[in-house]
Amino acid sequence: MTTVAPVDGVGPLLRNWRERRRVSQLELALRADSSARHISYVETGRSRPSEEMVLRLAEHLDVPMRDRNALLVAAGYAPRYTETPLDAPAMGALRQGIEQLLSGYDPYPALVVDGRYDVVAANRGVTALLDGVAAHLLAPPLNAMRLTLHPDGLAPRIRNLREWRAHLLAQMERDLAPARSQPLRALYEEVAAYPAPAGPEDAAEGAEEGLGAGCPAAYRALALPMRLEHDGRVLTFVSSIATFNTPMDVTVAELAIETLLPADPETAAYLRSR
Known part of the structure; x- marks a missing residue:
């Protein structure tokens, strides 16, 4: 951009x-x-x-x-902040720190996205959840929004897709700033046009699987959980996003580290067992 x-x-x-x-x-x-x-x-x-x-x-x-x-x-002035490619030699220490951070979150899923929501790094916990995702969505550059909301991606397996979709689209709308609206708006319009879920969603689903029973209600007042079908189970996560403090480079400023933390003991135990 x-x-x-x-x-x-x-x-x-x-x-x-x-x-x-x-x-x-x-x-x-x-x-x-x-x-x-x-x-x-x-x-x-x-x-x-x-x-x-x-x-x-x-x-x-x-x-x-x-x-x-x-x-x-x-206003007629020169740009103040540089934009260094993430693969530049000067970014070596940053890349190493990111890799260590993501590895430290294993077996829980964690990934890093840039200002276009393209995935620039991910740990094994993320790749384990991508079973069944269509090959065309896994071709680089991987895009977190497409992976999540595309009908050939994770969307069919997200039990509370309507809520999660609304949350992600609202997040993208907040990022549609004037200077970078063109690429992000194109992505927003693309993913917003994906088929929306039909029919009501049952927030109490999951009790019959023995995983995440009661968890959505417990977390709803604190954070919106994502409930994902995987390997015959329903895994429940809450998402946490971290950014770099006081960045002085555009690339660094736009990096976001997202972690999917288990929202119940069953999800945590299953991830550790893998």
Whole structure:
């Protein structure tokens, strides 16, 4: 994904981010030690913000690093943050750390995705769950959204697909920022067009298998579980996502480590037995 400057300048982009964050001009001005009038002038193109002001506003609007570069370019400045390929020699220590982290989660599934939800690393716990997934979905680059929601992927085996699908689509919608909307929007429209589950879902399913009985109700108030059929069983997971703290590179900023933690003792015991 590349940084593209819109022809309308930085004002509409900043206004879009402010509205997405549901922050008023006055509130943003107070946060950024500015004035509501100046924020208004910037958004309407009557005033050109300094490079420092662009970065300050981006900070207070929690704008992702790639989109901060886009704001700078739109304002007429050079991008501030580099984008180093993950396979570059300079990323060697990071790759090694990721591999150690994923190995440490075995036998529980863990994977790393980039800003397009492409899988850049995964442990054996993930590959074990991919039995039966169509070959065309396993061809690189693997995409986590396609693997999960495609009818030839995990979707037919997810017992609470309607809930899990809604959760993933909402997550993608939150990531549809202006500067990188084109590739992500294409992916969103693709996976949103996959067949949606028909009929009600039974959150109490699983008791007859002896696995995860009562677990969905126990976790529902805390986190949405994913209930996945596998090898004649129903495994129940809760998902945890971690990112790198204070990244200074776009590639690092967009990496997300997702772990699927067992939501009941039966799922944990089964994974350890493998």
